[in-house]
Amino acid sequence: MPSTDASRTPPDGKSFGTRLEIGWERATDHLPLAAVPLLSSLLAVDNVRRVRSAEGVNIGVSLPFPAALPDLWTFVNVPSPGPGVHFSPTIALLPVQILLQAALVAGLVGSVAEVLRTGRYDFAANARRYFAPMLGFVALVRAVTLALAGPVVAAPLLIVFLIPAFLVLKYLFYATTYLVAVNDDSLADALTRSYRLATAGGPYLSYGAGYLLFAAAVSLVTSAFVVNLGLLGVAVGAVATAPVALALTFATTEFVADLDANERGDGEVDGRGGGFGGAEGFGAGSEGFDGDTAGPGGEFGADRDDREGPTTADDVGETADEPRDDYWDRRKDGGER
Secondary structure, eight states: OOOOOTTSOOTTOOOHHHHHHHHHHHHHHTGGGGHHHHHHHHHOHHHHHHHHHOOSOOOOOOOOOOOSSOOGGGGOOOOOOOSSOOOOTTGGGHHHHHHHHHHHHHHHHHHHHHHHHHSOOOHHHHHHHTHHHHHHHHHHHHHHHHHHHHHHHHOGGGHHHHHHHHHHHHHHTTTHHHHHHHHOOOHHHHHHHHHHHHHHOHHHHHHHHHHHHHHHHHHHHHHHHHHHHTHHHHHHHHHHHHHHHHHHHHHHHHHHHHHHHHHTTOOOSSSSOSSOOOGGGGTOSGGGOOGGGOOTTTTSOOOGGGSSSOOSTTTOSOOSSSOOOOHHHHHHTTSOO
């Protein structure tokens, strides 16, 4: 039976810095995916509007735990609109924003997980496959945010207590979307498992703390640059932070995959960890994405009929040349192939 000891340290013992370095290498091999955090940054109309309206010299710091879709705003402390009750002029577009964000999260996290499994990805297929659970998660986050904002409007002093509460919630459930993509968990199962991992502490806490400290350090520079330069700062910052955000997505996805394998008792004892193996083990690299075979997903879509071998749950099966072989079983039999 799978182990329920979620607090065990992953066998590879990788630090956050090591994971980020590996994530950066993989991000540079799959740079087209950086268009996702870039697009997400530019679609945050309210944040752009608040930066444009900022006055004076602004210096701030952001304290984020791993996000479902890190982007420019992960590293920017957006100026507050000032005292009083404020309603966003784009509030009517909230349903559309939720749908778009869910599609981007599903496509990005699903594609990163697929790269770590197979060395290639189909953005459009992953966006479809994981859209429903990611939509539920994005909508839930927005609902909680609005629910916490209500008391602040009535009693502004409550913000002193609500900010820590919101930070705790982010910590407890930061692995949710990654568990959906890594293990095909339902949203309910992913929320439950993320909470269990978070309350066990251990590597989950260590990785979250490393992520927060790194993002905070970056935000000291990014916040000052973006907010004080206005729209120019937003444009430059969105482009500059997109590869960093992608590297963080790769790092977090592999970390959660290792936690998942460790919790299920599939961890290795040879020092390489029980999660996804390096993408290079599958012949991955910049060639893993072929723009000439783009399918319905445009730049990110890849035609599955042109691929070699199974790449999704529907494609997995026995072929004449290659019998079905479970990834985790291959790791336990002696390493990647």
